[in-house]
Amino acid sequence: KxxxxxxxxxxxxxxGQQVTLSCSPxxxxxxxxxxxxxxxxxxxxxxEYFSETQRNKGNFPGRFSGRQFSNSRSxxxxxxxxxxxxxxxxxxxxxxxxxxASPLHFGNGTRLTVT
Amino acid sequence: xxxxxxxxxxxxxxxxxxxxxxxxxxxxxFRSLLWYKQEKKAPTFLFMxxxxxxxxxxxxxxxxxxxxxxxxxxxxxxxxxxxxxxYLCAVPHSGNTPLVFGKGTRLxxxx
Numbered sequence: 001k002x003x004x005x006x007x008x009x010x011x012x013x014x015x016g017q018q019v020t021l022s023c024s025p026x027x028x029x030x031x032x033x034x035x036x037x038x039x040x041x042x043x044x045x046x047x048e049y050f051s052e053t054q055r056n057k058g059n060f061p062g063r064f065s066g067r068q069f070s071n072s073r074s075x076x077x078x079x080x081x082x083x084x085x086x087x088x089x090x091x092x093x094x095x096x097x098x099x100x101a102s103p104l105h106f107g108n109g110t111r112l113t114v115t
Numbered sequence: 116x117x118x119x120x121x122x123x124x125x126x127x128x129x130x131x132x133x134x135x136x137x138x139x140x141x142x143x144x145f146r147s148l149l150w151y152k153q154e155k156k157a158p159t160f161l162f163m164x165x166x167x168x169x170x171x172x173x174x175x176x177x178x179x180x181x182x183x184x185x186x187x188x189x190x191x192x193x194x195x196x197x198x199x200x201x202y203l204c205a206v207p208h209s210g211n212t213p214l215v216f217g218k219g220t221r222l223x224x225x226x
Binding site for chain 1: 149151156157158159160163203205208213214217218219
């Protein structure tokens with residue numbers, strides 16, 4: 001069974017631009033979560049989607065948005081990029097929403113560099 | 116505020132050593148605690164511990180959960196260079212909600 005697939009693997013953008021990251025979950029997984037990982041803050045939760053609905057949202061500004069499609073694939077968008085948005089963005093899928101019942105399985109991430 | 120604290124932050128051991136990684140947590144409505152291994156990119160799921168499963172073992176790795184004292188440990192015996200990674204501990208924020216991660220323990224195993 002294929003794992004979580006994230007595209008692209010690497011992105012270099014300049015301040016003020018916007019970016020869209022894509023995530024395809026493991027087949028059969030309907031819940032998708034996004035995390036931002038930086039050396040200083042570690043892994044921080046961005047959003048969680050289940051059945052095309054945002055179920056939870058982390059403490060990030062409105063420049064960060066996401067959505068989920070009917071095939072469970074998800075995208076996240078960051079507008080008006082800032083230098084501090086440089087990070088590894090990780091997508092994870094699970095069978096059911098919330099991490100209390102079924103573990104998250106992570107993709108390899110998208111490394112975003114903002115210059 | 117929910118917290119997950121891991122210690123030590125980093126650790127260097129020689130091949131063959133046994134290591135113990137620590138994770139303490141403070142969350143409301145505890146449901147589970149998860150351990151992940153992150154080598155380069157994707158964190159890889161290791162164990163999920165719950166009230167009904169407080170001890171897990173897989174090969175040289177094992178983990179226990181102490182719900183009373185609010186901590187978990189991850190043990191790795193007979194360490195190998197391939198065990199070098201960042202080990203992450205995480206708990207759901209509250210009950211069945213997204214994971215709150217600790218900062219991780221960076222383990223380096225040298226030959």
